[in-house]
Amino acid sequence: MRTLPTLALALALTASWLGTTTANAAGQLAVYNWFEYTPQELLDKFAAEHDVEVTIDTYDSNEALLARLKSGVTGYDVVFPGDYMVQILIEEGLLERVRPNQMSNFSNVLPQWVDVYFDPGREYSVPYQWGSTSFAVDTARYSGDIDTLAILFDPPPEIQGRINMLRDVNDVMNAGLRYLGHPRCNSDREQLRELNDLLVSAKEHWLSISSDGTREALVSGDAVASQIYNGFAAKARAERPTVKYAYPREGYTLWMDNIAVPVGAPNMENAKLFLNFMMEPENIALVTNFAQYTAGLSGVEQYLNPELLSSYELNPPAEAANSGEFVPPCPEEVVRLYDRIWTNLLQ
Secondary structure, three states, rough: OOOOHHHHHHHHHHHHHHHHHHHHHEEEEEEEEEEEOOOOHHHHHHHHHEEEEEEEEOOHHHHHHHHHHHHOOOOOOOOOOOOOHHHHHHHHEEOOOOOOHHHHOOOOOOEHHHHEEEEOOOOOEEEEEEEEEEEEEEOOOOOOOOOOOOHHHHHOOOOOOEEOOOOOOOHHHHHHHHOOOOOOOOOHHHHHHHHHHHHHHHHHOOOOOOOOOOHHHHHHHOEEEEEEEEEHHHHHHHOOOEEEOOOOOOEEEEEEEEEOOOOOOHHHHHHHHHHHOOOOOOHHHHHHHOOOOOOOOOOOOOHHHHHHHHHHOOOOOOOOOOOEEOOOHHHHHHHHHHHHHHHHOOO
């Protein structure tokens, strides 16, 4: 946490004497982001350029973010929902319509990320990073074919008991549905019974269901395979070169995390400044270099670490390039059915 700059403190005191909180707000920015996703260098740069104190809290799933905001917790200025969660938060009335498409740096957003299904025209959000969710395998301990979801749901003996799954209902459900050849956002009761049976059976071969420590489990050798985000897989490979990211032929999930402003943000102007700041290629490159995902802006490549340009985790082979899919939010009926399966799985 940075110390409140002297100028900002003076302005805050002046505002107090005048009976207003305007200057007080001008000295703060409260960030609520995913864990291990925000380089301190980025926060320090924004704080220095705009003379504010930046604080940060973290969460580990889109659903945790949704629960936090729906519970009425206020105090955050910027949040980082995934694609489908942006749509849900807009529908719930939990995001401010800050119109980033009218900000000075919006021209840097790549055209394919403007009219997105979850925020057409970008009235509420700006791109942060995008990537994929699949799994990684330590090929020193298993040398067979890894580009199949059978690794997770019908694992070979070398991997049994050494598999970590993400503690994320959608990532696990969608992977299971792909393996069975069933569509996503599925309300077919028979197909969901198949999914439930698959997950319960596969769980016998899983070591854990956790979103924390996925990279560490692979690096330490506790896990031979782990469901994982591609950026975390790249970091694991840097520490243990035999770790390889899989592109299963049954398909995998694509996602985009975004920056948005929750309703009631106490420092609205600073939140808008931050969104515009994050649409500068040099600034978003700090995140890509740190987290090893992909930015949604043009002009970023010149600021990236060279190894990222050819990273296997960021550049799927040709045969897998079209196998990834975005999964929009499911209808409420499906969400309830998924929750029953998920609750049963975690018992």
